Amino acid sequence: MSTIRILASDGLPAFLSFLSQKHQRVLVPVVKSANKRSVIFEPWRAGMPVVLEKATVPPKEAVLPQCETLLTYKKSKNQEDLGDITVSLDDTPEALSTAIFACRPCDARGFRVLDRPFLNGLFPDPYYKARRESLTVFTITCSSGCNTCFCHWVGGGPSSPEGSDVLMTKIEEALMLQAISPAGEALLKDCDLPDGRDIFPRAEAARKAAWASLAPAPDLKQAPQKIAALFGNDDFWQSQTSGCLSCGACTYLCPACYCFNITDEGDGFGVHGGRRLRSWDNCMSSLFTHEASGHNPRMLKTPRMRNRVSHKFSTYPENWGTFSCNGCGRCISNCPVSLDIRAIVLAALDNAG
Amino acid sequence: MPVLNSKELRIVGFLCNWCAYGGADTAGVARAGQPTDLRIIRVPCSGRVDPLFVLKALLEGADGVLVSGCHPRDCHYAAGNFYARRRLEVLKRFLPVLGIDDARFEYAWVSASEGQRWQHVVTSFTKRIHAMGPAPHFDDAKPLLRVADMALTALRPLGTAQNAAVNELKQVIKDKLPELNCVIGWQQGYDGAHATPLFMKTPEDVDKLSWGPFNVMNPAVYLPLFKGKKTGVVVKGCDSRSVVELLQENLIKREDVIIFALPCEGTLDIARVNEKLGRYTRINAVAYDEAGVTITADGKEHRFCMNDFAQGKCYGCATPMAVLADTRLGEPHKVNPVSSVPPELAMLDDMALSERMAFWRGQMERCLRCYACRNACPMCVCRDYCVSDSRNPHWMSQDADINQKLFFQTIHALHLSGRCTGCGECQRACPVGIPILALRQQIARAVAQLFDDYKAGLNPAALPPLLGYEAHEKNIHERDWK
Numbered sequence: 015m016s017t018i019r020i021l022a023s024d025g026l027p028a029f030l031s032f033l034s035q036k037h038q039r040v041l042v043p044v045v046k047s048a049n050k051r052s053v054i055f056e057p058w059r060a061g062m063p064v065v066l067e068k069a070t071v072p073p074k075e076a077v078l079p080q081c082e083t084l085l086t087y088k089k090s091k092n093q094e095d096l097g098d099i100t101v102s103l104d105d106t107p108e109a110l111s112t113a114i115f116a117c118r119p120c121d122a123r124g125f126r127v128l129d130r131p132f133l134n135g136l137f138p139d140p141y142y143k144a145r146r147e148s149l150t151v152f153t154i155t156c157s158s159g160c161n162t163c164f165c166h167w168v169g170g171g172p173s174s175p176e177g178s179d180v181l182m183t184k185i186e187e188a189l190m191l192q193a194i195s196p197a198g199e200a201l202l203k204d205c206d207l208p209d210g211r212d213i214f215p216r217a218e219a220a221r222k223a224a225w226a227s228l229a230p231a232p233d234l235k236q237a238p239q240k241i242a243a244l245f246g247n248d249d250f251w252q253s254q255t256s257g258c259l260s261c262g263a264c265t266y267l268c269p270a271c272y273c274f275n276i277t278d279e280g281d282g283f284g285v286h287g288g289r290r291l292r293s294w295d296n297c298m299s300s301l302f303t304h305e306a307s308g309h310n311p312r313m314l315k316t317p318r319m320r321n322r323v324s325h326k327f328s329t330y331p332e333n334w335g336t337f338s339c340n341g342c343g344r345c346i347s348n349c350p351v352s353l354d355i356r357a358i359v360l361a362a363l364d365n366a367g
Numbered sequence: 368m369p370v371l372n373s374k375e376l377r378i379v380g381f382l383c384n385w386c387a388y389g390g391a392d393t394a395g396v397a398r399a400g401q402p403t404d405l406r407i408i409r410v411p412c413s414g415r416v417d418p419l420f421v422l423k424a425l426l427e428g429a430d431g432v433l434v435s436g437c438h439p440r441d442c443h444y445a446a447g448n449f450y451a452r453r454r455l456e457v458l459k460r461f462l463p464v465l466g467i468d469d470a471r472f473e474y475a476w477v478s479a480s481e482g483q484r485w486q487h488v489v490t491s492f493t494k495r496i497h498a499m500g501p502a503p504h505f506d507d508a509k510p511l512l513r514v515a516d517m518a519l520t521a522l523r524p525l526g527t528a529q530n531a532a533v534n535e536l537k538q539v540i541k542d543k544l545p546e547l548n549c550v551i552g553w554q555q556g557y558d559g560a561h562a563t564p565l566f567m568k569t570p571e572d573v574d575k576l577s578w579g580p581f582n583v584m585n586p587a588v589y590l591p592l593f594k595g596k597k598t599g600v601v602v603k604g605c606d607s608r609s610v611v612e613l614l615q616e617n618l619i620k621r622e623d624v625i626i627f628a629l630p631c632e633g634t635l636d637i638a639r640v641n642e643k644l645g646r647y648t649r650i651n652a653v654a655y656d657e658a659g660v661t662i663t664a665d666g667k668e669h670r671f672c673m674n675d676f677a678q679g680k681c682y683g684c685a686t687p688m689a690v691l692a693d694t695r696l697g698e699p700h701k702v703n704p705v706s707s708v709p710p711e712l713a714m715l716d717d718m719a720l721s722e723r724m725a726f727w728r729g730q731m732e733r734c735l736r737c738y739a740c741r742n743a744c745p746m747c748v749c750r751d752y753c754v755s756d757s758r759n760p761h762w763m764s765q766d767a768d769i770n771q772k773l774f775f776q777t778i779h780a781l782h783l784s785g786r787c788t789g790c791g792e793c794q795r796a797c798p799v800g801i802p803i804l805a806l807r808q809q810i811a812r813a814v815a816q817l818f819d820d821y822k823a824g825l826n827p828a829a830l831p832p833l834l835g836y837e838a839h840e841k842n843i844h845e846r847d848w849k
Contacts (some may be wrong), residue, residue, distance in 0.1 A: 046733055054733050081767035257564040260750070261742035261743065261796070265737070266799055299756070350796035
């Protein structure tokens with residue numbers, strides 16, 4: 015049996031402080047109060063109040079920042095021959111060893127979705143790799159389902175261990191910590207928390223209760239083929255996306271979306287030099303498909319949303335054998351017009367054509 | 368020597384080629400001594416100075432910005448400075464809401480022959496900036512989080528519109544449907560506590576139409592997409608103002624839009640409703656009564672009284688019924704418009720400049736740049752051609768820093784000068800709850816102060832104030848620079 019520890023609620027700061035000794039940053043969910051309250055992952059500092067809620071924004075930033083500098087460059091001219099320009103580059107990946115504390119199983123599975131294209135392809139991404147290899151994920155299992163969640167439709171569940179190093183389950187006022195990966199095993203062995211083997215059955219019961227609270231899931235096995243077959247059916251996509259505003263809220267809140275844009279800023283001369291930036295991009299934006307010729311093959315929101323749904327439920331599964339949607343439901347609950355990706359997928363399954 | 372190491376401050380000057388730049392030249396030729404803090408950018412006309420130039424300078428580290436051009440009624444072209452005067456005055460009244468001292472920005476009229484006046488203007492402005500010292504930066508502020516007080520009294524009784532003539536309206540829409548491309552309205556969303564837009568094309572679609580406090584989305588946002596196709600739209604009072612504003616700006620044609628209206632009794636602040644509901648698996652029931660809604664989720668009852676859970680904009684709303692409509696069914700409550708400060712803005716009014724800067728620092732940090740605010744805005748008709756997406760010129764860095772994020776909000780707010788109807792969709796759409804509506808509210812307040820209490824989207828025939836000018840502005844006074 016894997017290592018199991020118990021963390022009393024008053025022991026949380028001490029445990030986070032232990033984690034900060036092992037990592038350069040520990041990301042924890044904190045409340046940002048405003049008229050619309052949100053929960054965001056932030057680097058932990060002593061005294062910071064932590065909430066064990068599902069975050070509004072997933073901790074994807076830990077491996078794929080909103081914007082990162084891929085390289086900096088400096089150009090200098092030879093004063094004897096002004097056409098002779100020397101370029102110097104620095105492309106060392108910036109990677110802080112990071113622990114994520116209390117993300118949800120859907121968030122942890124998101125890292126697995128990102129791993130495939132970034133690490134398992136022909137060319138592993140060195141920036142992603144550096145961050146991913148120094149990442150430890152502490153996941154807290156969900157105690158119940160939620161009206162917008164559908165993790166169990168897509169192969170996950172409220173206590174799915176996929177992508178986590180340590181799986182935690184809340185039992186009354188304490189947390190049960192269960193090591194999943196060798197890294198998690200090592201960390202739990204190293205910490206001074208008491209053994210929790212005797213409460214493991216209670217945690218198991220809590221996890222079972224969470225599963226029992228879920229509404230039955232539809233069978234999505236046919237989704238990849240069905241959605242692929244609908245590619246040219248404009249009427250279908252139009253009727254499904256008429257309310258879409260073509261903003262990027264769904265994409266940027268998705269733990270499994272990983273598209274990015276690369277921009278060179280600064281001409282490289284002078285003291286500041288220049289930087290090549292990689293920043294989040296989304297298939298809802300016009301720039302996403304804007305070609306150098308000026309032509310844009312996706313001028314309407316319909317093919318943009320079709321791309322989003324197809325990628326998650328058809329093309330990604332074709333390439334990697336699993337959906338690139340973890341059913342976290344953030345795109346539904348945060349959509350300004352309450353567009354529901356579940357409804358689109360179900361409509362595609364129902365579609366006779 | 369780099370500017371920062373000397374005693375100089377960074378002052379950026381945007382000077383009209385024909386007057387102020389000539390004036391600076393005249394001063395130079397006359398060997399009139401001037402402070403050397405000013406960095407001059409020559410522009411063809413003060414009308415060319417987009418307020419964004421000024422904001423970009425201030426956000427990226429300028430300690431002061433001076434715009435100067437020809438005297439009013441003396442524009443080298445015709446009316447460039449008249450337009451500039453209105454824009455710059457609105458900008459001046461906008462800066463404090465961000466936490467930027469408006470004294471750091473000034474505009475002045477100097478002709479090409481007025482070398483002495485130029486010397487005087489630039490000397491006194493530089494003195495003023497030196498007296499204030501280097502400008503504080505958003506990056507250095509300590510984040511401050513504060514929540515607006517939503518315990519408000521509405522101008523009219525808020526309710527759930529139980530007696531609205533929805534069935535009659537459905538019949539009217541069905542009758543009109545054959546001549547329309549579609550009719551935009553609302554239907555139940557993914558559960559009974561959330562609505563989603565409805566695009567009615569068939570009588571069966573019309574049967575799905577809902578009317579009530581969950582209809583928060585503004586359907587006017589879709590109208591410009593249907594340009595040239597005759598489209599119907601069901602509106603709340605606030606939505607109708609967006610339709611009117613689109614008409615004022617010729618962005619849609621009156622003959623292309625059929626407006627259906629019912630009296631609105633207020634809509635719910637879904638963010639606060641969601642917060643109270645918490646995590647739930649399913650909604651069992653949604654029961655309406657005169658004063659509110661009771662939502663039963665996972666067997667637990669939650670009561671939402673409209674007076675406590677309405678959207679901020681509903682409390683001060685004076686247009687429960689559409690201001691323009693082809694079909695109006697029902698009578699709204701009488702409302703006596705009272706000038707009041709919206710709650711989000713009132714919160715900022717109570718803060719010192721440094722606190723406002725800290726506030727925006729704390730709020731904008733979590734912005735994801737998803738542009739839901741922009742895309743949910745019915746007045747943001749540039750869509751795919753937004754300045755934020757422009758690469759040539761490269762207006763905004765892709766950097767995820769607070770200055771860039773705030774810069775976009777100021778772009779949005781300033782582009783809404785005299786156009787924003789205060790529908791609040793920008794703020795409602797923000798997935799991380801940044802209270803950005805306050806910036807638009809401040810712009811609307813400045814416009815109302817300057818242009819005889821002008822409010823956008825009330826009269827389809829009215830010219831939006833920033834699209835026009837008066838040779839003698841009633842409320843904009845020349846600075847005398849004495």
